[in-house]
Amino acid sequence: MSKILRINTREKTYSFETPAEDIAGLGGRALTSKMILNEVPATSHPLSKYSKLIFAPGLLSGSPAANSGRLSVGGKSPLTGGIKESNSGGLVSQKLARLGIKALVLEDKPEDDRFSMVVIKKDRVEFLAADEYVGVCNSDMITKLWDRFGKRVATASIGVAGEQRLTSASIQFADPKGHPGRAAGRGGLGAVMGSKKIKAIVVDDKGTDRVPLHDPDAFKAANKKWVELLTSHPVSGQGLPAYGTAILVNVINEAGALPTKNFRTGRFENAQDISGETMAANIEKRSGVATEGCHPGCVIKCSQVYNDKDNNYLTSGFEYETIWAFGAHCLIKELDDIAMLDRLCDDLGLDTIETGVTMGIAMEGGIIPWGDGKAAIELLKKVGTGDPMGKIIGNGAAFTGQALGIDRVPVVKRQALPAYDPRAVKAVGVTYATTPMGADHTAGYGVCQNILGVGGSIDPLKKDNNVAISKTLQIATAAIDAAGLCLFVAFPVLDNPEGLQMIVDMINARYGLSLVVDDVTTLGISILRDELEFNRRAGFTPKDDRLPDMFKEPFAPHNTTWDFTDEELAEAVKF
Amino acid sequence: MSKILRINTREKTYSFETPAEDIAGLGGRALTSKMILNEVPATSHPLSKYSKLIFAPGLLSGSPAANSGRLSVGGKSPLTGGIKESNSGGLVSQKLARLGIKALVLEDKPEDDRFSMVVIKKDRVEFLAADEYVGVCNSDMITKLWDRFGKRVATASIGVAGEQRLTSASIQFADPKGHPGRAAGRGGLGAVMGSKKIKAIVVDDKGTDRVPLHDPDAFKAANKKWVELLTSHPVSGQGLPAYGTAILVNVINEAGALPTKNFRTGRFENAQDISGETMAANIEKRSGVATEGCHPGCVIKCSQVYNDKDNNYLTSGFEYETIWAFGAHCLIKELDDIAMLDRLCDDLGLDTIETGVTMGIAMEGGIIPWGDGKAAIELLKKVGTGDPMGKIIGNGAAFTGQALGIDRVPVVKRQALPAYDPRAVKAVGVTYATTPMGADHTAGYGVCQNILGVGGSIDPLKKDNNVAISKTLQIATAAIDAAGLCLFVAFPVLDNPEGLQMIVDMINARYGLSLVVDDVTTLGISILRDELEFNRRAGFTPKDDRLPDMFKEPFAPHNTTWDFTDEELAEAVKF
Incomplete structure (x- = not known):
């Protein structure tokens, strides 16, 4: 054991x-x-x-x-x-x-x-x-x-x-x-x-054997179906391998949900410049790597190597959320500047979402001009130098907002909101508000049903059903994270109920268990309960499960607002 | 009206x-x-x-x-x-x-x-x-x-x-x-x-009349007794006029409760250098003003004007807590440096307690050396210059602790603890932990009974009765603050129950009311309930009514620890 x-x-x-x-x-x-x-x-x-x-x-x-x-x-x-x-x-x-x-x-x-x-x-x-x-x-x-x-x-x-x-x-x-x-x-x-x-x-696993499988044949059979499932779905089998997650720049911009200039509007006029399509074209021109996995055994391969104009390595794992945070959020339209910011974050060891949102707060506070990628690069380089501005930037959006006396700071539980406006993708807004993790799209990725039409379709601009779908996704995500599976397996699994059975079959074959699909839900709920209990003990209350006042503003182009009641959000943490 | x-x-x-x-x-x-x-x-x-x-x-x-x-x-x-x-x-x-x-x-x-x-x-x-x-x-x-x-x-x-x-x-x-x-x-x-x-x-009140008094004679009679009460008590009538609040440096040091080097021990070897007695001697030598009121009509006159060696104005309202914060807490032993830090806080518009504690955190983080008053002055001058270090320092102890990655930060509700160690003055520790204001000695000044023997005497090192006395003081303080009275009237009032009647008599004579002494308690409780309710709505919980883990350490010379249970502290917010 x-x-x-x-x-x-x-x-x-x-x-x-x-x-x-x-x-x-x-x-x-x-x-x-x-x-x-x-x-x-x-x-x-x-x-x-x-x-x-x-x-x-x-x-x-x-x-x-x-x-x-x-x-x-x-x-x-x-x-x-x-x-x-x-x-x-x-x-x-x-x-x-x-x-x-x-x-x-x-x-x-x-x-x-x-x-x-x-x-x-x-x-x-x-x-x-x-x-x-x-x-x-x-x-x-x-x-x-x-x-x-x-x-x-x-x-x-x-x-x-x-x-x-x-x-x-x-x-x-x-x-x-x-x-x-x-x-x-x-x-x-x-x-x-x-x-x-x-x-x-x-x-260093040198000298170790393969992990033991209780029933190798059953495992192999389930995994074969599993690979077919992942590779045959249009998102995990085609979209993500071709453009990485950056395929979403145009999709979310088109949906009017791309938070631009610190969440003021939902469309960025230079979205095309920072899109997955532009990224893919640059990769091809510059001898990069269009598609690779983040770990052995990945069949989706949404990662890539992005080179500079001279075909030298610039960054890898260049994600949509990073491109959004430094891009639309900060009005930076030069994809190569954003790639450099991504690389700096990887090298300095900083979360790209938090740091990108923080950069926009620095722009809000007049530290550097909106849209100035070169200034953002210089500012980011201060992190770790001993320059106290680096200490401010490196402590995130809420901290930088306090340093600069700014009250327009998009955070929940002091963590920066990611790349989908909660007024235009309401299921993900519910996740931001209520997940024990702080604002986090991956904790319950309502973009699936709200925008991508995966796992059904729910109006992203209305409240109806968005609390329920966020909860379902939060449960499923927790279970996926427990299995060690990539979150993107959710796309095919949401569209094909047999996917869950395949996961259960693999776990059973690995350990000699006899779990059923309902156990997945039970596990997900149990994880969320543990996490909510920890936060409760740490002093969190329903007041922490709210978006800041800035989301009361109507959000163009749809002019929707964040309009969930306390009661509706309270429902979202009942597991 | x-x-x-x-x-x-x-x-x-x-x-x-x-x-x-x-x-x-x-x-x-x-x-x-x-x-x-x-x-x-x-x-x-x-x-x-x-x-x-x-x-x-x-x-x-x-x-x-x-x-x-x-x-x-x-x-x-x-x-x-x-x-x-x-x-x-x-x-x-x-x-x-x-x-x-x-x-x-x-x-x-x-x-x-x-x-x-x-x-x-x-x-x-x-x-x-x-x-x-x-x-x-x-x-x-x-x-x-x-x-x-x-x-x-x-x-x-x-x-x-x-x-x-x-x-x-x-x-x-x-x-x-x-x-x-x-x-x-x-x-x-x-x-x-x-x-x-x-x-x-x-x-500008030019052209206004005196405030109307419903019963001038009754008011005059009550106020006469009131003045006698204030001027005849040893603390408000003698100690405070002679040495200001800085009289406490030696008193609290002697009690082993003067938090030294970021709350590591209770005695500062250079306490005498920064004492009220030293301050008074300097004031006399340097043609300062030994005793003055902070407002017309004050008969206690604990304020002063403190000049530099050349008899030029350096600072005024030079309080014990300020002297402690920049002094013992930071190991600075030059009173004139501390006076300059006080003056800078007044001029820049900074809370001296928060800023002094923050300075110690900057020393903890290696930004300037312990005990270096001149370096502290230079660091403080950065506030407002645009230097990001000034933004860090100006945002207080918890913020500076986060900037520097320090977990030893003495705050409650993100507000810095003042000049009395909670392990050696336990009644004030209860106040720090539980007042809706964040760590604040003035909200329930248990130093009275714990150290000064005013209003009775309660062992400062044991838990017994210290929750109860903190509550009583929190109620009384709230009422005093509602009356517009200086907190230091509490010294004589605690020792002479007739004092409360005098206050009530004056309020009655001013407004034509017929309040009784019990109404003072009712008012104090009502204020605290309002404040606790606001904090509850803001998301505060009992978890916020706690001291940080650093106070689990034994505190020399008495080697006591902060040992109140959750249940005991819960009692302290029941009003």
Whole structure:
């Protein structure tokens, strides 16, 4: 049976532990959220010795199941003050699973200021001094780690933002090509890792066997159907591979839901300049990579390598939300500037959504002009230099709003809203308001039914059914995150009910269980209940499940407002 | 009957209004808290157009009652996010009362960036452009206003901190000599005034009569006894006039309760250097003013003028808490450096407690060395210059802690703890934890019974009776604030039950009422209930009524810890 690996960052010791009964059957987000609820005092400071940081592969991670290599990183968020599960691709999840590690838990914190790194191998765990790596950016860090430990190891590292415990700090993961384009971005968990003075984690699964499958034939049969399902759906099989998530720029702009100039209107006149189509054309012209997976076994391959005009690497994992945050939100129309901002975030170790929204707040406050990509690049480069403006920017939108005395700041639970206006995509607005994660589109992606016509169709401009669909999606997402599956499997699964059965079949074949589809819903609900309970203990109330007053303004072109009542939103957190 | 003066800061209009029945009998903090509860949506942003800022004289303000010239300033705090009453001396309270203005309410906010000032006269209210005053420090501001409007006017103004809407910003009031040493300091209400683009308020009572007294003889008789009571008590009649509040440096140090180096120990080896006795000796040597009142009619006179070595004005209203915050907390032992820091706070318009505690956090984060007064002065001068470090410092301790990634930050409800360690003065610790104001010693000054032996004696190191005494004091304080009386009247009143009767007699004689002493308690409870209700609506929970984890550490020399249970603290907010 898989073990819990506990690492005491103060004592530099580790221990393996058989999981207690209540967590033995859990993986991914189900496991991180349950352990955080059980083990972290909800009112403790997220950067204190009482705080913990947990990395957990999903239930299917490490198996041959397509798109099952996602990792859950859990903790108390220094950004929101609530529970956080931040989900990433990369190689760590599968390698931890192969090492038989169900969860890696960083505990306590050192009393001195010296950084270490943790190297996890089949037969031992090592603590190595990391002083020489302090200040090293994530892309160089991966290069150095691969040079030192070989190119087969998985890495998780923090940049200067995490070292300085800035609350937008991410944890970045090497993708299969060794680019730091994969991130546990949201919620500032990089600052928690920084507070524990862990610069990097290296996971080396050399010498391990494949993960055991209880019924290999049944697994193989289910996975075959699963791959067919994923590759035959128009979104996961065609749209995402062709244009990445940036396909949404034109889609959401057309829908009048692309928040522009700090959520003032829903259409950006330069949307075409920053669209997925433009990105794809540039990639082709510049010898980039149009489509690749964020982890081995991915059949959707929405990632890419985006080169500059001279065909040199600029960034990878160049997502719609990043392009929106620095683009339409800030009125920046030069895609290459946005790509540079994305790259800087990856290297400094910052969440791109939080940082992009923050950049718009800096523009709102007159620090740099609206639409000035070059100025944004220079401003972002201040992070980690010791310049106090870097400390402000690196602490996110709510913080920067307070620094500049601005009351127009789009956050829920102090986390910045992503790339879909809640007045024009109301199901996702309900998710922003009510998920225990703080404003987060991935927690219940109502864009499916509101805009994409996936899983049915619900009017995005009216309230009707949008609370219900957000809840359904929040439950399904929590379960997907527990399985270690990529969220984008939801597109085909929403359109084909047999998809859920395939997931259950794979889990059953992997572990020798006899789960049924209803158990998926039960699991999702149970995860959300744990997370809501943690937040309740931390002092959150229904008042925190609200959008700020700025969303009372009518939003062009549809001129809808955010009009959910307290009672309707209260319904959205009843699980 | 007195009126409400409402000022719309966007439209630049004003109106007088007869108070509604539920507020007609209220004054001071009772009035500001009730109106904020009634009129400001609790979840609105404190710097938004939905926010209001209310100035209210107490029930006895403007009358000849000794020490009755205190002003309540109320709003939603941008520092804590909760309700705030910040109380100050100066001249505004008495002049508003003489003008028959029960409350002055600043509403809405301008859409442009131009500052105005409001001039209130007997027959009209004027809006004047204040562009020329932007960036002017509070002492120069008072000089300019007195030059322009005469030395009889009262002033309230903000410095650059308020203009920039920093959340430690104060509102400063001219004292009778024209120094800006009086402040509505705590909770950042200067930022609210700044958000409404009001640089200053001038109150000119020329041409008004004395406030009417329903029964002049009865009033005179009660006030005579009242003056005798105040002047005959050892604290209000001798200690405070002789040494100001700084008399407490040695007292609290001796008690082992002087928080030193960010609340690490209770004794400061250089306490004598920063003591009230040293201050008094310097004042005498340097031709300062040893004792003066913060408003006409004060018979306690705890204020002073503190000159530099060359006998030039350095600061005034040089309080114990300020000396502690920049002194023992930061390990600064040069009293003149601390006086300069106090002066800078008055001029920039910053709360000295919040800013002093913040300075210690900057030292904790390595920005400047511990104990370096000159470096602290230079750091403080950055506020308002545009230097982003000034924006960090000016936003207080919790904010600076986040900027620097520090988890050892002494705040409750994001407001910095004042000058009495909660582990060694447990009654004031209960007040810090539970008052709706955020950590605030004035809200229930348990130092009386814990240390000074005023109003009885309760062991400061044990829990016994300290919840009960904090509650009693919170009730009494709220009522005193509603009357417009100086908090220091509590010393004699706690030791002589007839004091309360004298207050009631004066209120009755002023208004023709027939209140009894029990009505004082009823009023105090009613104020606290209003404030707790606002905070509840704003999303506060019992989790916010707690001290941070750092107070679990044993505190030398007594090695006590903060050990109240959740249940005990829950009791403290039951009114």
